Amino acid sequence: MRSNIITRRAILTAGSAALTVGVSGLIVPAKAQGLAPTPTMRGGSNNYRPNAPIVERIGGGGFTMTGTVRRASDGMPLAGQRIQIWAHTTEGHERDERSHGATLTDENGVFTMDMPQIVPAFGQAHGHLASENEGFETVFLRPLLDSPDQKSLTADFVLVTV
Amino acid sequence: MGATRTGLIWGALATALCAPLLAAGFSPLLQYRQPIYIIAGFAGIAGLALLLLQPILAGNYLPDISAKRARKIHKIIGIALVLMVLAHVIGLWITSPPDVIDALLFRSPTPFSIWGVTAMWAVFATAILAALRRKLRIRLHSWRYAHMMLAVIIVIGTVVHALMIDGTMEFYTKIALCALVVVATAIRAKQLFFKS
Incomplete structure (x- = not known):
């Protein structure tokens, strides 16, 4: 009796799951050209300073922060x-x-930004980036270094139009 | 107990407490930090070191100390522990307010924050419970049970917090101190609840 119920439930669950996957599988290719927008990371905006000036390099340099910015649509x-x-x-x-x-x-x-070597702070070696542009939603990133000896870090943005 | 053995036990304890602090004093990260940030970090390390003393004093495992004196020191170290936690959190808050606010609200991106903040609340709860013990007329058995439960939360929370952090503590002294704290707490817990 018990096994019968489980079997019926299992069939219903599996069936509806298959239906969901199948239907969404049909929908996704229709907008395959779009990219998933980059979400703001937790703690990404900490110690952000609005309107920081555009600079050739930060301090003496020696560490490279690079990345790309693309449109989600x-x-x-x-x-x-x-x-x-x-x-x-x-x-x-x-x-x-x-x-x-x-x-x-x-x-x-x-x-690309030339900046001083990032060192561990608040328990993790990490950097902060903000995309602050009119016409797009602002995004804050907080990528981690795999090792404190790392000399560069990459962070990519996919922005959503406001 | 022989004088040599007594000396060795005290020497070993002093080494276990001081070595991690001394080793952290040589961290290359210190040169990039402001004094308040350095103080906050060392308050955290000192707090971890004090944690080792608590089960040892509670169980009166040290030679040549009366049970009464051990209890008294246990209390004083408990107060010192609360002060270390406050210095750690307030110092970090001054260094970077948004990071500490995130941690206290359990929304920090750093996985170790939740362990540290949980241990902090357990330390505060222990202090409040200890202060109100007489007033609330908590029975010895209930008191021991509650105090030990909080102690276990404090030890696990603090040790995991410390182990996950990439900070000024030197790797081996950190592992050794954490292991000692866990072992000492386990021995005391076993003695209290699994008397054979």
Whole structure:
């Protein structure tokens, strides 16, 4: 008796699951060109400074932060997008003004920032990035270094039009 | 107990408590930190070290100390522990307010925060319970049970918190201190609840 109920439930569950997967499988290819938008990461906006100036490099440099900025609707690279970058480095704390700087993406939607070496702070070696651009939702990232000896870090943005 | 053995036990305990603090003093990360951040970090390490003393004093495992004196020191170390937790959290708050607010609200991206904050609340609860024990006329058995449960939460929370952090503590002294704290707590818990 008991096994009968479970079997019927199992069939119903599996059936509806298969139906859901099948239908969504039919829908997804219709907008396959779109990219999943990059969600803001927890703690990403901590110690953010609005309107940090565009700089050639932050401090003395030596560590490279790179990434790309693309549009969610069609995956097109976005040029001239302002990305602010900050971290706890060998030259200053996250909150220090001198630890912040912004840069713009090139025609391929690529940004690069030369900055001081990131060092572990608050228990993790991590950086912060903000995409702060008109016409797109603001996104804050907080990527981690795999090792504190790492000399570069990559963070990509896929932005949603407001 | 021989004087040599007594000396060895005290020496070993002093080493277990001081080595992690001393080793952290040589951390290369210190040069990139402001004084308040350094103090906050060391308050955390000192708190972990004090945790080792608590089960040892509660069980009166040290030579040449009367049970009464051990209890008294246990109480004083308990108060010191509360002060270390406060110094740790307030120091970190001054260093980076949003990171500490995230941690206290259990929404921090760092996986170790939840362990540390849980241990913090357990430390505060222990202090409040200890202060109200007489007033509330809590019976010895209930008191021991509640105090030990909180102690276990504090020890597990603090040890996991410390082990997951990439900070100023040196790797081997951190592992050794954490292991000692867990073992000492387990021995005391076994003695209290599984008397053979």
